[in-house]
Amino acid sequence: VQPRIVEIRQNVLRKNDELARALRARFLTDRVLVVNLVSSPGSGKTAWLERSLGACRTRGWHTAVLVGDVATDNDARRLAATGVPVRQIGTGGLCHLDAQMIVDHLRDWPPRPLDLLFIENVGNLVCPASYDLGESLRAVLLSTTEGEDKPLKYPALFHSADVALLTKLDLAAACEFDHAAARQNLQAARPGIRVVETSARTGQGLDDWLDLLDASRQQVLAAGPAPPR
Amino acid sequence: VQPRIVEIRQNVLRKNDELARALRARFLTDRVLVVNLVSSPGSGKTAWLERSLGACRTRGWHTAVLVGDVATDNDARRLAATGVPVRQIGTGGLCHLDAQMIVDHLRDWPPRPLDLLFIENVGNLVCPASYDLGESLRAVLLSTTEGEDKPLKYPALFHSADVALLTKLDLAAACEFDHAAARQNLQAARPGIRVVETSARTGQGLDDWLDLLDASRQQVLAAGPAPPR
Numbered sequence: 001v002q003p004r005i006v007e008i009r010q011n012v013l014r015k016n017d018e019l020a021r022a023l024r025a026r027f028l029t030d031r032v033l034v035v036n037l038v039s040s041p042g043s044g045k046t047a048w049l050e051r052s053l054g055a056c057r058t059r060g061w062h063t064a065v066l067v068g069d070v071a072t073d074n075d076a077r078r079l080a081a082t083g084v085p086v087r088q089i090g091t092g093g094l095c096h097l098d099a100q101m102i103v104d105h106l107r108d109w110p111p112r113p114l115d116l117l118f119i120e121n122v123g124n125l126v127c128p129a130s131y132d133l134g135e136s137l138r139a140v141l142l143s144t145t146e147g148e149d150k151p152l153k154y155p156a157l158f159h160s161a162d163v164a165l166l167t168k169l170d171l172a173a174a175c176e177f178d179h180a181a182a183r184q185n186l187q188a189a190r191p192g193i194r195v196v197e198t199s200a201r202t203g204q205g206l207d208d209w210l211d212l213l214d215a216s217r218q219q220v221l222a223a224g225p226a227p228p229r
Numbered sequence: 230v231q232p233r234i235v236e237i238r239q240n241v242l243r244k245n246d247e248l249a250r251a252l253r254a255r256f257l258t259d260r261v262l263v264v265n266l267v268s269s270p271g272s273g274k275t276a277w278l279e280r281s282l283g284a285c286r287t288r289g290w291h292t293a294v295l296v297g298d299v300a301t302d303n304d305a306r307r308l309a310a311t312g313v314p315v316r317q318i319g320t321g322g323l324c325h326l327d328a329q330m331i332v333d334h335l336r337d338w339p340p341r342p343l344d345l346l347f348i349e350n351v352g353n354l355v356c357p358a359s360y361d362l363g364e365s366l367r368a369v370l371l372s373t374t375e376g377e378d379k380p381l382k383y384p385a386l387f388h389s390a391d392v393a394l395l396t397k398l399d400l401a402a403a404c405e406f407d408h409a410a411a412r413q414n415l416q417a418a419r420p421g422i423r424v425v426e427t428s429a430r431t432g433q434g435l436d437d438w439l440d441l442l443d444a445s446r447q448q449v450l451a452a453g454p455a456p457p458r
Contacts (some may be wrong), residue, residue: 004237008234040374041379069382070384074378074381074382095324122355123354123383124354124355124356125325125353126323126351126356127355127356145374145400146270146402147271150271153270153299153301153352155300156322171374171404175374190437
């Protein structure tokens with residue numbers, strides 16, 4: 001059975017890559033920065049997004065959020081409370097989002113104008129690594145409570161990320177979090193990765209994160225085709 | 230592609246179930262309690278196992294550990310430092326352990342006598358749910374740092390568990406952990422599930438956990454065939 005499964009899986013990933021390429025081209029044409037947030041369950045993706053949405057509004061950016069979850073729409077409801085357009089993707093038990101789900105949920109949504117689309121992936125450090133969603137920026141969250149070794153133990157996901165957000169810095173001391181080891185392991189998994197230290201509770205790192213998003217937005221605006229006149 | 234993938238997956242799971250049934254019968258014949266530990270990455274499976282192995286030794290039980298990891302043998306090395314026989318299962322990127330891996334790694338191992346075999350699964354709240362490893366007891370860990378909502382968001386895994394270990398209780402206050410909500414969500418996902426509050430740092434819950442293991446051991450001893458004379 002094994003070689004057949006490998007072959008099937010390769011076909012699935014090949015098809016996903018094709019769809020993701022088309023999505024990426026479309027996002028560039030639409031001049032939208034798309035950010036895919038990946039992490040373990042409970043690393044604080046939703047809490048950090050709540051903070052980020054408010055900060056984006058302050059900068060005058062129009063945002064929307066796609067939220068993937070195996071079950072419940074808890075996170076979608078939390079995020080919708082910010083007033084930003086939010087759409088839930090129920091994966092029906094599946095352990096990751098794929099490009100087809102993104103295509104399906106963007107048919108007549110979100111409302112324009114749109115500068116920035118966040119995608120909150122399923123909490124999982126393994127499976128989402130292989131599924132390109134057409135994003136321009138993949139951000140992996142690593143909380144101070146889950147241990148500095150995670151980039152070494154789940155290298156594929158960390159290697160696939162463009163930026164790492166260290167989260168729950170307010171708990172770092174209580175967890176005896178080793179900052180140097182975490183940064184060393186992140187660099188080992190993904191040499192040169194940018195790292196932002198954050199806390200959704202205190203707001204630490206929010207300005208740095210927004211500046212980083214702004215720089216990525218400028219790249220998208222520079223790379224995209226001229227807007228229609 | 231989708232229906233074909235569903236069919237393939239069902240075949241894989243069916244084959245896994247067959248292997249797991251054979252494993253379970255063998256463990257009963259051998260009078261070994263097998264415990265499958267599942268959780269998010271960073272919930273404290275390894276730290277709690279380190280504690281458990283020492284406590285099992287105090288009770289005179291012979292233990293061994295199979296450790297599954299996507300990459301690195303960090304956890305296996307930590308556990309081997311306790312002096313207990315430990316074997317690493319590298320999943321080669323796969324997001325869960327399956328029964329075939331257990332069969333393969335138990336061919337000429339562990340040394341006898343053996344009372345209790347712990348299996349530390351890959352850190353993942355989705356995929357390990359579907360893979361029976363022939364265990365008699367499935368224990369899901371939920372740390373106070375990852376949020377009380379996880380049993381609702383990953384219902385299949387929590388529903389499949391026999392016991393829940395709340396971990397990192399020493400961090401509960403710092404995380405404003407809501408004990409009542411966590412217990413309510415656990416019972417919603419798996420009505421009647423036994424819950425033990427633990428801390429690998431302080432040793433809280435270790436006696437309750439060992440008593441629970443002892444009760445499960447007695448069931449295995451009672452259920453198994455008479456030992457050969």
